[in-house]
């Protein structure tokens with residue numbers, strides 16, 4: 543019979559990865575404790591997807607999913623195979639969360655409420671009898687001969703046979719993701735790749751961008767140009783803000799912008815194609831049609847069908863066409879300049895916002911030191927990792943949470959099996 547503070551598995555961090563890991567380990571019969579420093583579980587989960595929680599991406603082709611993860615993608619073949627996007631949808635549906643798919647295969651609860659996803663995870667853990675300790679701040683581990691022996695809490699300690707570190711990365715520290723788990727992993731001998739904001743809004747120097755704040759546009763092609771050459775392209779929603787640009791397409795390109803901005807001698811430009819579905823010729827035909835319709839209006843009053851109202855003053859100014867010119871007087875040369883502007887609207891990024899505004903941080907525990915099949919540390923026999931604490935880097939669209947479900951599930955299962963095997967010896 544175990545003493546009250548002894549468990550098979552101790553999970554540190556009550557975010558999506560930790561809750562999934564705790565629930566899975568308990569489902570397999572392990573005696574599990576989940577330790578969370580906040581008074582409530584899942585503080586970050588509740589703000590995902592603007593409170594709607596884009597819980598996964600319905601990309602069921604593992605290869606295509608992995609392609610989204612960049613250079614570290616290969617590591618995730620195994621966890622995705624063990625618990626993929628289809629399993630994640632079935633898992634939540636099985637716990638009563640009806641799901642729906644939106645554009646770009648993004649999956650949300652039908653209720654549009656992240657709280658339903660959190661409740662499902664809580665009920666999963668409850669079914670397995672997980673002990674939940676909230677307002678319990680972990681302060682590090684004790685180790686002996688290549689194994690962890692205790693988890694130190696402020697004022698007490700927990701003894702477990704296996705430990706799962708799921709303390710998150712460093713984005714949005716007010717949710718609890720302050721990076722101390724990374725410090726312990728480093729003290730225990732793991733390499734920590736420097737975390738920096740990955741999915742994060744951009745500071746832009748151009749005044750017209752700030753003057754357009756509040757405008758959100760869908761289906762915009764964003765191109766990053768480095769020293770005049772095309773570097774990367776993303777298409778999707780963009781948002782003009784008081785400091786620069788945000789929105790999924792901007793967040794997804796932000797990590798690369800951060801990388802190229804490090805070299806101060808590089809010329810870095812973002813260009814927007816406001817009408818990516820139309821070729822230059824097609825767009826010119828479209829503009830001609832509008833100009834015919836509005837031939838007796840002034841130029842500044844002729845663009846309402848083509849552009850959102852908030853953007854018109856900036857476009858009129860940058861087109862160098864007199865705003866008061868009657869449309870029928872606009873020359874072909876002027877019109878072609880306008881078309882070019884709409885396909886190649888330029889702005890200069892000058893920096894990234896910080897961790898406090900980031901959706902994800904890249905960096906974390908070096909994947910080379912983690913077993914891909916179990917999430918077990920290659921350095922310590924009874925330490926496992928799950929979620930953002932790993933050197934994970936995914937774009938927006940539900941990929942980050944899927945990585946939490948997959949790695950949490952695998953870590954929970956492997957930790958439970960390790961402790962059950964020990965018990966059977």
Ligand SMILES: Cc1cc2nc3c(=O)[nH]c(=O)nc-3n(C[C@H](O)[C@H](O)[C@H](O)COP(=O)(O)OP(=O)(O)OC[C@H]3O[C@@H](n4cnc5c(N)ncnc54)[C@H](O)[C@@H]3O)c2cc1C
Nearest residue numbers: 555557558559579590591596680710718929930940942943
């Ligand atoms: C604004 C925003 C929107 C997002 N939207 C989406 C989305 O729609 N879809 C998507 O896929 N991803 C989204 N993400 C990313 C997603 O939220 C993260 O990938 C995910 O929360 C990571 O889960 P995690 O369990 O690894 O870490 P976290 O969610 O950060 O949880 C870690 C937990 O560990 C606890 N902890 C830390 N240190 C200690 C300690 N010393 N003792 C005890 N507990 C500790 C923390 O308090 C925290 O609760 C979004 C992120 C943000 C910031």
